Amino acid sequence: xxxxxxxxxxxxxxxxxxxxxxxxxxxxxxxxxxxxxxxxxxxxxxxxxxxxxxxxxxxxxxxxxxxxxxxxxxxxxxxxxxxxxxxxxxxxxxxxxxxxxxxxxxxxxxxxxxxxxxxxxxxxxxxxxxxxxxxxxxxxxxxxxxxxxxxxxxxxxxxxxxxxxxxxxxxxxxxxxxxxxxxxxxxxxxxxxxxxxxxxxxxxxxxxxxxxxxxx
Amino acid sequence: xxxxxxxxxxxxxxxxxxxxxxxxxxxxxxxxxxxxxxxxxxxxxxxxxxxxxxxxxxxxxxxxxxxxxxxxxxxxxxxxxxxxxxxxxxxxxxxxxxxxxxxxxxxxxxxxxxxxxxxxxxxxxxxxxxxxxxxxxxxxxxxxxxxxxxxxxxxxxxxxxxxxxxxxxxxxxxxxxxxxxxxxxxxxxxxxxxxxxxxxxxxxxxxxxxxxxxxxxxxxxxxxxxxxxxxxxxxxxxxxxxxxxxxxxxxxxxxxxxxxxxxxxxxxxxxxxxxxxxxxxxxxxxxxxxxxxxxxxxx
Numbered sequence: 001x002x003x004x005x006x007x008x009x010x011x012x013x014x015x016x017x018x019x020x021x022x023x024x025x026x027x028x029x030x031x032x033x034x035x036x037x038x039x040x041x042x043x044x045x046x047x048x049x050x051x052x053x054x055x056x057x058x059x060x061x062x063x064x065x066x067x068x069x070x071x072x073x074x075x076x077x078x079x080x081x082x083x084x085x086x087x088x089x090x091x092x093x094x095x096x097x098x099x100x101x102x103x104x105x106x107x108x109x110x111x112x113x114x115x116x117x118x119x120x121x122x123x124x125x126x127x128x129x130x131x132x133x134x135x136x137x138x139x140x141x142x143x144x145x146x147x148x149x150x151x152x153x154x155x156x157x158x159x160x161x162x163x164x165x166x167x168x169x170x171x172x173x174x175x176x177x178x179x180x181x182x183x184x185x186x187x188x189x190x191x192x193x194x195x196x197x198x199x200x201x202x203x204x205x206x207x208x209x210x211x212x213x214x215x216x
Numbered sequence: 217x218x219x220x221x222x223x224x225x226x227x228x229x230x231x232x233x234x235x236x237x238x239x240x241x242x243x244x245x246x247x248x249x250x251x252x253x254x255x256x257x258x259x260x261x262x263x264x265x266x267x268x269x270x271x272x273x274x275x276x277x278x279x280x281x282x283x284x285x286x287x288x289x290x291x292x293x294x295x296x297x298x299x300x301x302x303x304x305x306x307x308x309x310x311x312x313x314x315x316x317x318x319x320x321x322x323x324x325x326x327x328x329x330x331x332x333x334x335x336x337x338x339x340x341x342x343x344x345x346x347x348x349x350x351x352x353x354x355x356x357x358x359x360x361x362x363x364x365x366x367x368x369x370x371x372x373x374x375x376x377x378x379x380x381x382x383x384x385x386x387x388x389x390x391x392x393x394x395x396x397x398x399x400x401x402x403x404x405x406x407x408x409x410x411x412x413x414x415x416x417x418x419x420x421x422x423x424x425x426x427x428x429x430x431x432x433x434x435x436x437x438x439x440x441x442x443x444x445x446x447x448x449x450x451x452x453x454x455x456x457x458x459x460x461x462x463x464x465x466x467x468x469x470x471x472x473x474x475x476x477x478x479x480x481x482x483x484x485x486x487x488x489x490x491x492x493x494x495x496x497x498x499x500x501x502x503x504x505x506x507x508x509x510x511x512x513x514x515x
């Protein structure tokens with residue numbers, strides 16, 4: 001489903017964040033990308049979501065080679081992924097429900113259907129009671145769960161997360177972990193960049209360990 | 217198809233909400249756009265009315281031929297002969313007594329005519345040439361002027377031509393004015409939209425990250441620009457109608473003083489629609505330019 005061969009990313013200025021990385025992620029797997037801070041985890045996630053373009057090597061997602069993808073095709077590719085960002089990227093000028101509705105508006109779902117689906121997604125992460133709240137009124141863990149609801153509302157084949165438990169206390173982090181595990185159990189491919197050891201102890205996922213941009 | 221309607225409906229809805237959520241800004245923008253459209257639109261209506269006036273008055277091309285005061289029956293017969301030979305078209309003899317009588321019936325002239333010791337008017341012919349080309353008329357005028365006992369030959373279409381030339385000049389000036397104001401309208405929309413794009417940088421970034429196409433991001437701004445322009449156009453139509461309404465009374469009085477009836481035509485549904493449409497197109501254009509430039513900055 002996701003195949004990387006000799007993938008490298010060099011940022012302007014010369015820093016090479018990912019060096020000559022090759023791996024394959026099958027559909028339905030749970031894969032952790034781990035490594036020290038600055039090892040290139042975030043860059044790898046961004047490459048897969050075509051937020052960054054590889055400098056060399058190839059990355060094939062769902063049979064599409066990202067290096068030869070036209071710019072206009074990128075939005076459609078990103079819709080295969082549910083993205084959870086390190087800084088969540090919630091919109092604070094609208095309600096919890098409206099945040100979750102955004103991906104559905106982007107694909108043009110009629111409003112009534114979109115509301116129904118958004119409420120279902122909020123229910124899955126335990127936030128249905130807070131649908132009218134402003135995101136700023138949510139705790140850190142709740143905000144992260146809101147970000148997950150937005151990522152899964154469009155029923156993506158792949159859930160892609162960058163340090164989803166990075167800023168959370170242990171209990172909140174556990175909750176997030178369990179939500180991801182639940183999606184994995186119903187067949188969603190889960191790819192998470194994290195340095196949280198709980199994941200490995202508890203779920204024995206496939207692990208891609210990065211060290212200074214290289215796969216170990 | 218369903219998705220298409222949902223997306224365009226959502227974009228239109230969000231454009232309405234943005235207009236509604238900042239009423240003061242909206243009002244000011246609409247005023248600027250409305251006034252920018254009002255001036256050329258008002259000029260257009262005025263010109264249209266003047267053109268209509270000219271058309272009613274000009275009618276047929278005529279040449280008036282005035283005899284010397286001392287011309288007698290013999291000379292008049294001579295002129296009739298020559299007109300017949302020249303076969304220039306229809307012509308009519310207006311004896312001086314008839315001219316005086318007609319003058320007496322004119323507004324305000326009766327007293328003046330009555331105070332005259334004797335008839336000051338000459339015998340005259342009114343010629344309606346078949347060939348009304350300006351050059352042919354001019355040749356005919358010169359020829360007639362050379363005939364015996366002819367005091368003066370007047371081409372009645374001269375003032376129509378002058379009036380026409382004036383109208384053409386005025387309409388050219390109006391188009392230039394309209395061009396300048398149109399550019400102003402585009403600039404106003406450009407600026408409004410630019411501020412909006414900057415204000416929504418976060419939303420645009422998130423939407424792009426989760427798979428929004430460029431069209432999805434641009435659409436609400438286009439609708440906003442077009443909607444704002446259309447509303448400005450409607451405001452302009454209202455302002456023009458109000459101005460014409462205020463002018464209708466005085467113009468009627470003025471026309472009555474000249475013994476005529478003339479009323480200003482007010483803008484009809486077609487003109488109102490055209491103003492709204494022009495506003496919408498210009499607003500859309502401003503939005504397009506603005507979004508393209510602003511989004512490039514966000515990239």
